[in-house]
Amino acid sequence: MARILDDIILDDIIIRTCSRIMLPFIQIYSLYVFVHGHSSPGGGFQGGCIMAASFILLAVAFSIREAKRRFKEKYIVILCSLGVFIYAGTGAVAVIFSGNFLDYSKWTHILPTTPVMARYYGMALIELGVQITVMAVMISIFMDLVTKGDHGEAPDWEDD
Amino acid sequence: MLALFITMIAGALLVYSAEEFPHWGDPQQPASIHVSPRYIEKTVEETGVPNAVTSVLADYRGYDTMFETSVIFCAGVAVMMLLRGMRHGKNPR
Numbered sequence: 001m002a003r004i005l006d007d008i009i010l011d012d013i014i015i016r017t018c019s020r021i022m023l024p025f026i027q028i029y030s031l032y033v034f035v036h037g038h039s040s041p042g043g044g045f046q047g048g049c050i051m052a053a054s055f056i057l058l059a060v061a062f063s064i065r066e067a068k069r070r071f072k073e074k075y076i077v078i079l080c081s082l083g084v085f086i087y088a089g090t091g092a093v094a095v096i097f098s099g100n101f102l103d104y105s106k107w108t109h110i111l112p113t114t115p116v117m118a119r120y121y122g123m124a125l126i127e128l129g130v131q132i133t134v135m136a137v138m139i140s141i142f143m144d145l146v147t148k149g150d151h152g153e154a155p156d157w158e159d160d
Numbered sequence: 161m162l163a164l165f166i167t168m169i170a171g172a173l174l175v176y177s178a179e180e181f182p183h184w185g186d187p188q189q190p191a192s193i194h195v196s197p198r199y200i201e202k203t204v205e206e207t208g209v210p211n212a213v214t215s216v217l218a219d220y221r222g223y224d225t226m227f228e229t230s231v232i233f234c235a236g237v238a239v240m241m242l243l244r245g246m247r248h249g250k251n252p253r
Contacts, residue, residue, distance in 0.1 A: 017235060021234050031215075036213055037211070037214055038176055038209050039208070039210045040211065040213050041211075041213070043214060043217065043218075051232075053172055057209075059205070062247070081233065083229065083233070084229055084230055084233050087225075087226050087229055088226065091222065091226065102219075102222035102223065102225075102226070104219065108199070116205075116206065116207060116208045116210055119206070119207045119208065119209075119219055120207060120208040120209055122218075122219075123207070123209060123214065123215070123218040123219055126212065126218055126222070126225070127214075129229065130229050131226065131231055133229050133232055134229075134232060137232050137233060137235065137236035140236050140239070140240065141235070141236055141239050144239050144240060144243040145239070147244060150244075
């Protein structure tokens with residue numbers, strides 16, 4: 001698998017050029033799905049998957065190394081937990097201001113809005129957390145599976 | 161033989177209890193008259209979100225979505241632990 005990704009498909013200029021043109025549109029579409037989750041079907045899970053698909057397309061059309069150069073493995077692991085932290089932190093802030101866990105209307109102590117709009121923005125925040133976690137986990141699982149966990153760094157990784 | 165007997169008894173009990181379920185798509189069934197109308201009517205008023213699915217997912221059922229996210233995180237960490245551990249040669253291929 002890794003050998004196919006690195007040697008054969010890498011030389012195809014059509015695939016590389018098309019992927020390079022499509023990548024920013026896929027990422028913009030991902031952000032659109034995420035932001036419009038409040039008024040249309042969509043949200044963090046779907047947007048995160050589309051964003052991860054753009055990086056998987058980068059890894060398939062170019063190479064695993066190219067994808068890792070654009071998006072370092074260290075940051076993937078950090079973002080995995082950062083999303084869950086944003087979600088839980090959004091809920092924990094409500095506890096600090098004497099509300100129930102995940103009661104976003106207590107965000108009025110921080111944001112200058114009404115309680116209704118505070119719930120609106122609280123939902124946007126937790127969707128952001130979901131988006132970050134889903135994106136990072138999808139990329140991480142893809143990288144682990146196609147390279148058997150060594151991320152293309154082991155010296156014998158072309159033997160497979 | 162005993163397993164077959166137990167399975168048939170359990171299946172007969174399930175079929176018997178399914179007789180009392182509300183009809184498929186019945187608008188008066190308990191699941192449709194308890195919280196669903198409140199969510200549909202009060203979503204815009206209480207949360208300002210025009211999409212009821214998002215308000216139920218992220219606000220009324222926030223715990224559920226939070227632990228869904230945690231499950232995804234745990235799945236990613238499990239894959240990391242399983243596959244990256246093979247790199248050090250502890251498990252011969």
